[in-house]
Amino acid sequence: MTQPIATRKADADRLWSTLRSMAALSEDGPGVSRLAYTRLERRAHDLFGQWMTEAGCSVRVDPAGNTIATRPGRADGPAVGTGSHLDSVYNGGRFDGIAGTMAAVEVARLLREAEVETELPLRFVAFAGEEGARFGQACCGSKLAAGLSSRRELDERCDRDGISLAEAMESVGLDPDLAASTPWCPADWSAFVELHVEQGSVLDSAKIDVGVVDLISGSTRLELVVTGRASHSGGTPMRGRADALAAAAEAVLVAERLALDPRHRGTRATVGRLTVEPGSITTIPGAVTFSLDVRDIDADRQRRAATEIVGRMRAVCLRRGTRLAVRLLADTSAVVLPDWVRDEVTDSANELGIPYRVLTSGASHDAQMINRVTPTAMIFVPSRGGLSHVPEEWTDPAKLAVGTDLLVASMLRLDARAAAATRQATTRQATTPRAATPRAAGTRASQASHAGGSESRGDQA
Numbered sequence: 001m002t003q004p005i006a007t008r009k010a011d012a013d014r015l016w017s018t019l020r021s022m023a024a025l026s027e028d029g030p031g032v033s034r035l036a037y038t039r040l041e042r043r044a045h046d047l048f049g050q051w052m053t054e055a056g057c058s059v060r061v062d063p064a065g066n067t068i069a070t071r072p073g074r075a076d077g078p079a080v081g082t083g084s085h086l087d088s089v090y091n092g093g094r095f096d097g098i099a100g101t102m103a104a105v106e107v108a109r110l111l112r113e114a115e116v117e118t119e120l121p122l123r124f125v126a127f128a129g130e131e132g133a134r135f136g137q138a139c140c141g142s143k144l145a146a147g148l149s150s151r152r153e154l155d156e157r158c159d160r161d162g163i164s165l166a167e168a169m170e171s172v173g174l175d176p177d178l179a180a181s182t183p184w185c186p187a188d189w190s191a192f193v194e195l196h197v198e199q200g201s202v203l204d205s206a207k208i209d210v211g212v213v214d215l216i217s218g219s220t221r222l223e224l225v226v227t228g229r230a231s232h233s234g235g236t237p238m239r240g241r242a243d244a245l246a247a248a249a250e251a252v253l254v255a256e257r258l259a260l261d262p263r264h265r266g267t268r269a270t271v272g273r274l275t276v277e278p279g280s281i282t283t284i285p286g287a288v289t290f291s292l293d294v295r296d297i298d299a300d301r302q303r304r305a306a307t308e309i310v311g312r313m314r315a316v317c318l319r320r321g322t323r324l325a326v327r328l329l330a331d332t333s334a335v336v337l338p339d340w341v342r343d344e345v346t347d348s349a350n351e352l353g354i355p356y357r358v359l360t361s362g363a364s365h366d367a368q369m370i371n372r373v374t375p376t377a378m379i380f381v382p383s384r385g386g387l388s389h390v391p392e393e394w395t396d397p398a399k400l401a402v403g404t405d406l407l408v409a410s411m412l413r414l415d416a417r418a419a420a421a422t423r424q425a426t427t428r429q430a431t432t433p434r435a436a437t438p439r440a441a442g443t444r445a446s447q448a449s450h451a452g453g454s455e456s457r458g459d460q461a
């Protein structure tokens with residue numbers, strides 16, 4: 001006899017110990033360092049795959065390195081998915097990405113214990129290479145799954161040691177050619193829900209347990225190189241220097257000043273990495289390389305801000321007798337998540353009596369890319385003090401469990417909805433008189449529009 005799932009709660013202690021086991025997979029040093037497309041990231045995927053196999057799923061790794069666990073339903077058909085990423089930034093926190101993948105493990109475990117049979121399959125995903133920390137570009141694995149990344153891009157994106165994304169993929173046994181040419185098939189999915197830590201302070205300050213995301217910010221990421229004239233720090237008079245670091249320092253403040261301007265409310269500009277050459281105490285810096293990350297919930301304002309910042313930086317460098325070179329690392333637009341999937345999540349929260357807040361995400365997420373494959377929603381759990389991408393990142397175990405309760409309830413509602421839509425589509429097909437002229441072979445994707453539902457509630461079953 002299976003219990004009604006809405007009363008099934010996540011096992012908070014089990015979820016917490018699973019998360020700690022995964023977080024322990026890290027390089028030495030403060031916080032968690034498990035970089036994109038490293039052996040360590042693959043070990044994390046192997047552990048995720050092992051847990052999902054034990055939870056009764058069949059597991060495979062797609063050509064991009066995403067690990068996909070499938071739990072069969074009563075019938076075959078488009079699956080409701082969930083998951084997040086297992087890589088981290090350098091010296092990051094224990095929750096970014098892991099919270100959502102461990103919540104997925106807990107959902108599979110509690111469904112197995114409750115002997116719940118879903119109508120259609122469920123899929124649990126650990127994405128590869130979500131963080132842009134190593135290669136500059138975020139969401140590598142989910143971007144490939146969405147068919148949005150070219151083979152050339154995999155060769156062009158390099159880490160700080162000059163290793164390309166393609167070489168890193170090959171070093172862990174993946175084939176970049178195959179990865180760039182094997183997107184996910186929309187017909188295999190009906191909806192996706194990613195659980196993630198908020199990485200901001202809205203929920204924590206409002207003391208609300210869960211957030212439901214309506215919009216995910218975009219980001220324009222650049223690499224800038226200021227070239228001046230290196231020379232002796234003692235023998236060179238102050239006047240007439242072409243000090244690359246002094247120019248870069250003024251340029252960094254240009255970015256901050258623009259983002260603080262009320263006309264750019266919502267724009268966030270950050271210089272997160274800066275290297276100086278030759279980096280000697282007694283030599284005037286000859287060259288400085290730094291990153292610029294411009295985020296916004298408004299794609300036009302984001303790109304206008306990036307263009308304006310670069311223009312103002314060029315003027316600073318010219319005035320200081322230095323040169324500025326700019327390289328685009330990644331450019332992603334903000335994404336509005338479909339309201340009908342979000343409504344399923346908020347309806348589930350109401351049913352479970354979980355207070356929630358609808359909010360935007362300043363951080364980027366795999367959900368942004370997967371929404372191009374299938375309609376997607378995001379559940380946030382609070383980040384203490386809004387901190388993330390640092391060792392101090394923290395989410396309360398009880399709050400992670402509440403988010404997981406909401407995740408499983410939402411997935412089951414979406415499963416029932418997809419099954420009803422599939423049944424309706426089958427009935428419609430059976431009762432529609434055959435067209436006289438031969439029809440072009442419908443792509444599998446066209447069935448997805450019936451089975452998976454479209455973007456607006458109006459078209460939903």
Ligand code: HGY
Pocket residue numbers: 096130131132138362363364365
């Ligand atoms: O950088 C981000 O926004 C995300 O944490 N990958």
Ligand code: MN
Pocket residue numbers: 085096097130196364365
């Ligand atoms: Mn993340």
Ligand code: MN
Pocket residue numbers: 089096131389
């Ligand atoms: Mn992150």
